[in-house]
Amino acid sequence: MMSGGKQHGPGETEPDAAVARLRAGDEVAFRELVRSLNGAMISLARTFVKSRPTAEEVVQDTWVAVITGLSGFEGRSSLKSWIFAILVNKARTRGARDGRTITFSDLGLDGDPAVDPGRFKPNGMWADPPASWCDLTPERIVAGRQMLEHVRAALDTLPPAQRSVIILRDVEGLEPEEACAILGVSEANQRVLLHRGRARLRQAMETLLARPEMGSPPRTTRKV
Numbered sequence: 001m002m003s004g005g006k007q008h009g010p011g012e013t014e015p016d017a018a019v020a021r022l023r024a025g026d027e028v029a030f031r032e033l034v035r036s037l038n039g040a041m042i043s044l045a046r047t048f049v050k051s052r053p054t055a056e057e058v059v060q061d062t063w064v065a066v067i068t069g070l071s072g073f074e075g076r077s078s079l080k081s082w083i084f085a086i087l088v089n090k091a092r093t094r095g096a097r098d099g100r101t102i103t104f105s106d107l108g109l110d111g112d113p114a115v116d117p118g119r120f121k122p123n124g125m126w127a128d129p130p131a132s133w134c135d136l137t138p139e140r141i142v143a144g145r146q147m148l149e150h151v152r153a154a155l156d157t158l159p160p161a162q163r164s165v166i167i168l169r170d171v172e173g174l175e176p177e178e179a180c181a182i183l184g185v186s187e188a189n190q191r192v193l194l195h196r197g198r199a200r201l202r203q204a205m206e207t208l209l210a211r212p213e214m215g216s217p218p219r220t221t222r223k224v
Contacts, residue, residue: 019079023070034063037080037172041087044167047160048091050100058094062087081178084168088182154204161185162197169194 021029038059045055065086073082155163161183168179169190180190 016075019070019073019075030067037083040167040171041084043155043171044084044164045087045091046156047164048088048095048100050095050098054094054098055091058091059087061090065090077178077181078174080172081174081182084172084174085182088164150208151201151205154201157204158197158200162193162200165190165193166197166201170198 018029018033022033041059041062042052042055045058046052049055049058062083066083069086073079077085155166158166164183165179165185168174168182169176174182176187176190179185180187183190185193
């Protein structure tokens with residue numbers, strides 16, 4: 001009998017124990033899993049389908065597939081990676097059925113620089129360095145919730161492929177090879193997408209940090 005779902009046998013890792021609980025029909029374990037992943041799954045599905053309601057349907061279909069497919073899960077990847085792979089396959093299928101396709105330009109691999117070249121000196125050093133969030137002030141502490149909401153909103157504005165990589169790598173903490181396998185992109189493209197997505201989010205955060213209510217003076221462009 002389980003005691004709070006926290007005990008597992010000798011040599012059994014915590015992920016193994018979580019899978020065992022799910023296979024045993026532990027409703028608490030399943031609710032915990034859904035609560036931890038559902039939001040990111042909807043965001044990821046939205047990069048492939050046209051609307052949030054459709055994304056929610058894809059996520060629901062994914063959870064059904066997870067429940068019915070757990071017996072066949074062999075642990076060759078992490079449980080999280082396996083779930084996201086199912087999700088992306090279903091989202092791609094639904095997107096294609098609904099006439100949504102991601103073109104090459106949507107990959108975010110265009111020639112535009114990730115950071116404005118004007119922010120660098122001729123020697124490659126920063127002329128206008130990124131704003132720092134490390135110098136916490138009471139105003140910034142109070143504004144923490146606003147910052148989080150701003151980042152979430154900025155994430156939604158990224159090109160689909162950039163957003164997908166950011167969700168898998170930075171939000172869910174998957175390894176590069178896992179993200180590549182799930183999305184079907186090369187390691188090089190994954191790195192470019194991640195870099196460009198992070199650069200756009202950093203710019204959005206800098207814009208917010210420059211606001212007086214965030215405890216920072218307005219940004220001024222330095223001449224080089």
